[in-house]
Amino acid sequence: MDYLIRGMDKGRNYRIFAVRTTNIVETARINHDTWPIATAALGRVLTGALLLGANLKGEDLITLRVIGDGPLGAIVVSANSYGEVRGYVHEPHVDLPRKVEGKLPVGDAVGIGTFSVTRDLGLKTPFVGSVQLVSGEIAEDITHYLHKSEQSASAVALGVFVDKEGKVMSAGGFWLEILPGADEELIGQIEKRLSELPPVSSIIGSGATPEEIAAMVTGDNSLSFLGETPVVFKCSCHREKVKSILYSLGKPEIISISQEKGYAEVRCHFCGEKYHFEQKELEVLIEEIG
Secondary structure, X not given: OOEEXXXXXXXXXXXXXXXXXXXXHHHHHHHHOOOHHHHHHHHHHHHHHHHHHHHOOOOOEEEEEEEEOOOOOEEEEEEEOOOEEEEEEOOXXXXXXXXXXXXXXXXXXXXXXXXXXXXXXXXXXXEEEEEEOOOOOOHHHHHHHHHXXXXXXXXXXXXXXEOOOOOEEEEEEEEEEEOOOOOHHHHHHHHHXXXXXXXXXXXXXXXXXXXXXHHHHHOOOOOEEEEEEEOEEOOOXXXXXXXXXXXXXXXXXXXXXXXXXXXXXXXXXXXXXXXXXXXXXXXXXXXXXX
16 A cells, blocks of 8 residues: 655654655556556656655645756646645657666656746635755756755655556655754764665565665664654546536637547546546537537
């Protein structure tokens, strides 16, 4: 099962969030028919959104946008307070030469551009922060964003491992946030551990739980865990919502679609679900518009 944990040390020097997203990323791969590089890129952003959204409440929503000039194009992901995440990559079929054996060139596929975070907290105007991409590898870009836009001393690691057939074998990540007044010697020890840590995808692939990942990162087996949240790939789209989109096209456009195709098919960008409307349904819509 994919789930996210929140932890804090007894001295309140730091908070840590860790999550396993293997099933989520595999679901996204199937839904969007992504090739390995796109799977890794989208999977990292999906995982990052869940980590950054760990403090969401109620109907709060967080959206991450990675807009680069590489062949992947835009990557857009949204997560809510219930552990539900959805997202897509503009171009799912990308393949590039590997510069390092066994490492997917996600940074090259993302390219140069911007990373932005939109936090919709139910206020009139959502909070939007944006920074330039530093590597396109996603984890480094999120860490840079947290430092520049939210003045948060953090370390973020994200990983997705796919097999030769492209199936997701392991995925997940962690976010370590240093709290004000933290013990400098302790933080130095953690920084050393981080520099020696194997890739997070291999840690999860070995069977480690999010709790065990948190302990490996911090070296603290007595962390206080503040809650466990199941996480899942889930979209908010539904047939009535899509129907309202068709309705908004207006009578002339719906008539044109009906006459030219005899049906309408709408695909949700976020989850890949397709909604089919027969000609009789279009005729009903036309009558409703009047």
